[in-house]
Amino acid sequence: xxxxxxxxxxxxxxxxxxxxxxxxxxxxxxxxxxxxxxxxxxxxxxxxxxxxxxxxxxxxxxxxxxxxxxxxxxxxxxxxxxxxxxxxxxxxxxxxxxxxxxxxxxxxxxxxxxxxxxxxxxxxxxxxxxxxxxxxxxxxxxxxxxxxxxxxxxxxxxxxxxxxxxxxxxxxxxxxxxxxxxxxxxxxxxxxxx
Numbered sequence: 001x002x003x004x005x006x007x008x009x010x011x012x013x014x015x016x017x018x019x020x021x022x023x024x025x026x027x028x029x030x031x032x033x034x035x036x037x038x039x040x041x042x043x044x045x046x047x048x049x050x051x052x053x054x055x056x057x058x059x060x061x062x063x064x065x066x067x068x069x070x071x072x073x074x075x076x077x078x079x080x081x082x083x084x085x086x087x088x089x090x091x092x093x094x095x096x097x098x099x100x101x102x103x104x105x106x107x108x109x110x111x112x113x114x115x116x117x118x119x120x121x122x123x124x125x126x127x128x129x130x131x132x133x134x135x136x137x138x139x140x141x142x143x144x145x146x147x148x149x150x151x152x153x154x155x156x157x158x159x160x161x162x163x164x165x166x167x168x169x170x171x172x173x174x175x176x177x178x179x180x181x182x183x184x185x186x187x188x189x190x191x192x193x194x
Contacts, residue, residue: 007069016063026072027056033073034080041084051087055080090150130181142167143174 006029007015007022015022034055038048058079059072066075131144145151145159153171157164 006072009069012069016066018060023060026059030073030076031056034076037077037080038084041081042088043084047087048084051080051083054083058083131178140170140174142170143178146171 007026011022011025015026031052035048035052038051038055043051055076059076066072131147142156142160145156146153151159153167154164157167160167
């Protein structure tokens with residue numbers, strides 16, 4: 001854990017105004033950590049560097065949303081982890097979503113990161129488990145195929161021999177039911193963490 005603030009208030013304001021010199025300081029300070037997190041999610045070589053670069057690009061575009069300099073580190077780590085998981089999900093790597101969440105929890109413990117990052121990782125892991133549970137209860141794998149496997153509604157419709165409108169309606173209805181389920185579970189998780 002950092003014993004003192006990395007950026008002072010003036011530097012942080014300059015960063016939020018788009019100062020490239022201060023952004024370079026942030027990049028130099030956190031590059032190794034962000035790269036480590038991405039590699040822990042299972043990406044190496046050019047893939048990992050692409051995700052790191054995209055994470056810093058997103059920081060540059062979204063810096064106005066960060067309220068204080070202490071939030072930069074956790075924002076970058078969370079963003080990099082999420083981008084890595086999304087990338088792996090698109091590659092249809094089996095169980096990458098849940099595995100990456102477990103790695104993120106380990107990283108959070110190893111790097112003594114702030115609790116919102118740990119909380120997010122636990123929520124991601126819970127979502128994966130809830131999706132499996134939801135699929136078993138509804139006897140319908142459409143939502144899993146769409147979100148976890150990354151298949152398009154058209155591909156699912158073709159595989160199931162159903163009209164695309166049926167599949168998109170199922171996804172929409174299942175999404176609404178699933179949203180209610182996860183809201184209840186996440187509220188319970190947050191209540192238990194605090």
